[in-house]
Amino acid sequence: GQQLNQSPQSMFIQEGEDVSMNCTSSSIFNTWLWYKQDPGEGPVLLIALYKAGELTSNGRLTAQFGITRKDSFLNISASIPSDVGIYFCAGRNNDMRFGAGTRLTVKP
Amino acid sequence: GAVVSQHPSWVICKSGTSVKIECRSLDFQATTMFWYRQFPKQSLMLMATSNEGSKATYEQGVEKDKFLINHASLTLSTLTVTSAHPEDSSFYICSASYNRGRLDTQYFGPGTRLTVL
Numbered sequence: 001g002q003q004l005n006q007s008p009q010s011m012f013i014q015e016g017e018d019v020s021m022n023c024t025s026s027s028i029f030n031t032w033l034w035y036k037q038d039p040g041e042g043p044v045l046l047i048a049l050y051k052a053g054e055l056t057s058n059g060r061l062t063a064q065f066g067i068t069r070k071d072s073f074l075n076i077s078a079s080i081p082s083d084v085g086i087y088f089c090a091g092r093n094n095d096m097r098f099g100a101g102t103r104l105t106v107k108p
Numbered sequence: 109g110a111v112v113s114q115h116p117s118w119v120i121c122k123s124g125t126s127v128k129i130e131c132r133s134l135d136f137q138a139t140t141m142f143w144y145r146q147f148p149k150q151s152l153m154l155m156a157t158s159n160e161g162s163k164a165t166y167e168q169g170v171e172k173d174k175f176l177i178n179h180a181s182l183t184l185s186t187l188t189v190t191s192a193h194p195e196d197s198s199f200y201i202c203s204a205s206y207n208r209g210r211l212d213t214q215y216f217g218p219g220t221r222l223t224v225l
Contacts, residue, residue: 042216098151
């Protein structure tokens with residue numbers, strides 16, 4: 001099936017550091033999306049990518065749609081304490097599949 | 109824009125009772141709504157997809173008679189957990205999608221935490 005492998009599972013970083021996480025798949029996706037979920041809340045869309053090779057930024061966040069359409073990465077620059085949460089990648093064709101999530105902890 | 113609400117935000121019920129969860133798209137018409145469940149520290153698992161006015165499509169392993177979905181309008185979908193048991197305790201999240209050409213992206217509700225005693 002269309003399984004997504006998201007890594008790392010968790011990250012513990014110091015405030016101000018940059019963060020990078022990625023998702024890979026054995027299948028091609030037409031759309032890649034990145035969500036952030038705070039505890040007890042639903043996921044919030046951060047960035048949507050629609051074209052292979054596309055590089056999109058949203059403030060301190062940057063995401064890229066891999067040229068093979070089988071992977072995507074998300075970078076967070078100059079992390080701050082409110083970046084804490086779980087980040088999910090999702091790949092979409094006719095349906096949507098989620099990665100297992102990356103739990104980010106930012107130490108002040 | 110693209111706000112999705114859920115009600116209730118949390119519910120505690122006795123084993124054997126039924127619980128209804130509402131999902132509303134507040135500022136757009138949702139052609140499709142999705143229901144997910146999420147166990148602690150795990151990813152979202154799609155339960156079913158519903159299009160307004162038609163029967164929901166359930167994922168493999170999800171009992172349609174236990175998780176009743178009604179998508180009566182373009183802004184409201186309901187999930188009813190019938191004869192709930194403790195193993196049904198979970199975080200249930202809906203999402204809604206509208207078709208704007210390629211911008212067919214899901215917007216998530218805040219989730220409903222169900223605890224079955």
